Amino acid sequence: MNTSPPPSTPFKRRPLPWYKRATAAFNAPRGGVPAAPVVPRRIDCGPFTLSFLEPAAAFGEGMGTPDPDEVNLDAGAFTPTEAPNARANHQAIWLGISNWIYHLPRWHSSRIFPVPHPPYAIITTHWQLERVKHDIQLKPDDMAMLEDYLRHDYVAYLESEGGPNWKLRDETYKGKTISGAPLPQYQIDDILAAHLKSPPSSYEPLISNDMHWLRYLWDPMQGMPNTLNYTTVLLPDVLLTVCFHITRMNSEPWEDWWDLFMEDCEILVKTITCQRKELPHAGVAASE
Numbered sequence: 001m002n003t004s005p006p007p008s009t010p011f012k013r014r015p016l017p018w019y020k021r022a023t024a025a026f027n028a029p030r031g032g033v034p035a036a037p038v039v040p041r042r043i044d045c046g047p048f049t050l051s052f053l054e055p056a057a058a059f060g061e062g063m064g065t066p067d068p069d070e071v072n073l074d075a076g077a078f079t080p081t082e083a084p085n086a087r088a089n090h091q092a093i094w095l096g097i098s099n100w101i102y103h104l105p106r107w108h109s110s111r112i113f114p115v116p117h118p119p120y121a122i123i124t125t126h127w128q129l130e131r132v133k134h135d136i137q138l139k140p141d142d143m144a145m146l147e148d149y150l151r152h153d154y155v156a157y158l159e160s161e162g163g164p165n166w167k168l169r170d171e172t173y174k175g176k177t178i179s180g181a182p183l184p185q186y187q188i189d190d191i192l193a194a195h196l197k198s199p200p201s202s203y204e205p206l207i208s209n210d211m212h213w214l215r216y217l218w219d220p221m222q223g224m225p226n227t228l229n230y231t232t233v234l235l236p237d238v239l240l241t242v243c244f245h246i247t248r249m250n251s252e253p254w255e256d257w258w259d260l261f262m263e264d265c266e267i268l269v270k271t272i273t274c275q276r277k278e279l280p281h282a283g284v285a286a287s288e
Contacts, residue, residue, distance in 0.1 A: 029102045029103060029104070029105060029120055029256060029257040029260055031058075031100060031101045031102045031103045032100055032101075032102055032260055032261070032264045033055050033100055033264040033267070033268055034264070035100070036055040036056045036057075036058060036100055037055070037056045038053040038054065038055050038056065039053070039054045039055075039056060040053060041053070041054050041067065041095070041096060041127075042069070043068060043069060043070065043071060043095055044069065044070040044071070045070075045071055045072075045073060045129070046071075046072055046073050046277075047073075047235070047276065047277055048234060048274050048275060048276050048277060049274070049275045049277070050095065050240070050272065050273070050274055050275075051271075051272070051273045051274075051275070052096075052127065052268075052271050052272040052273070053268065053271040054067070054096045054098050054127070055098050055125075055268075056098070057097075057098045057099050057100075058099050058100050058101050058122075059099065060099070067095065067096045067097075068093075071093050071095070071129070073093075073129070073235070073238055075131065077093055078091035078092060078093055078129070078130075078131040079091060079092065079093070081128075087128075087130070087218070087227070087229060087241055087243055088153055088154055088157040089157060090130040090131060090133065090239075090241075091130070091131045092128040092129060092130045092131070092241075093128060093129040094126060094127070094128050095127040095128060095129065096125075096126070096127040097124070097125065097126050098124075098125050099122060099123060099124045099125065100122075100123050100125075100264075101121070101122050101123075102120040102121045102123075102257040102260065102261065103120060104120065120248075120256060120257045121246055121247060121248050121257055121261070122246075122247045123244055123245065123246060123247075123261065124244075124245045124247065125242065125243065125244050125245070125268075126241075126242070126243045126245070127240075127242050128240075128241055128242075128243070129234070129238055129239070129240055130231075130238070130239040130240070130241050131237060131238065131239075132149070132236070132237045132238065132239060133153060135237075136149060136237075137236040137237060138233045138236050138237075138239075139233070139236065140212075140233045140234065140235070140236070141212045141233070142233070143205050143212055143214060146212075146214055146231065146232075146233055147203045147214055150200070150203065150214065150216065150231065151199065151200075151203075154199035154200060155199055158197055158198075158199060164197050165196050165197055168191075168192065168195055168196060169192065172188055172191050172192060173188065198219070200216040200217060200218055200219070200229075201217075201219070202216065202217075203215070203216045204216070206230070206266070206269070208269065208270040208272070209270070209272065209273045209274070210274075211232050211272065211273075211274055212232055212233075213230045213231065213232045213269065214230070214231050214232070215228070215229070215230050215266075216228075216229055216231075217229075225246055225258075226245070226246060227243055227244060227245045227246065228243075228244040228246070228261075228262070228265055229241055229242070229243050229244070230242045230265070230269045234274065240272075240274075242265075242268075242269055242272070244261075244265050246261075
């Protein structure tokens with residue numbers, strides 16, 4: 001694994017072509033990760049050390065929990081994550097949390113109206129270690145095996161008893177009535193079609209600093225992006241996932257800031273490095 005620490009200076013986006021630079025004030029969203037100072041993080045995780053850059057939070061600094069400098073990977077250190085945007089309710093250890101904002105272009109046409117202009121979007125990011133479920137053992141760098149695990153896990157999370165889709169079906173069939181009468185089947189079908197959540201549809205591989213990642217979009221309602229995730233296998237029973245949770249704050253189409261968001265996320269993930277520690281007595285064994 002790459003042993004170099006992450007850079008301590010803010011990263012930069014890819015340069016824009018001249019014609020986009022010339023019109024940036026009219027159509028380029030402002031803000032994002034490069035607009036904030038970044039904090040180099042280095043976390044001792046027992047058999048390895050993780051390093052990454054964490055942007056300073058745009059608001060709510062600290063987000064309520066201190067960032068650890070050291071964690072252990074005992075099973076008891078992983079806690080359930082039941083937040084609405086948690087990744088399939090894996091037990092996890094949060095390593096860091098931050099947020100940033102995308103704003104309207106500086107000279108956006110709507111600024112001629114004297115009305116408040118909320119952000120395009122707010123992004124909340126979690127860096128978290130996740131415990132692999134059901135005692136499954138994954139192989140680091142085996143992307144096909146990781147993808148198979150993620151696909152099956154999302155289906156199980158959504159469809160198993162107590163899961164979001166199971167609850168929706170149960171409530172729809174048992175609790176939805178009009179004037180005391182059960183809903184007709186066609187209305188039940190319409191409700192389910194509109195509200196059943198879908199698993200990620202595709203997984204894209206990415207290799208950075210000798211770490212093999214899968215990138216996948218959690219788009220549960222099909223057409224309303226919710227969370228962009230990057231996951232890699234660190235140990236057979238431990239994953240590292242970076243979750244970029246998306247909150248839209250106005251009616252502007254999300255496509256206006258999506259390309260910028262994707263670029264910022266990828267650059268941020270590429271600052272992550274994992275330094276494996278030498279096993280005890282490895283040097284002695286090698287010399288014998």
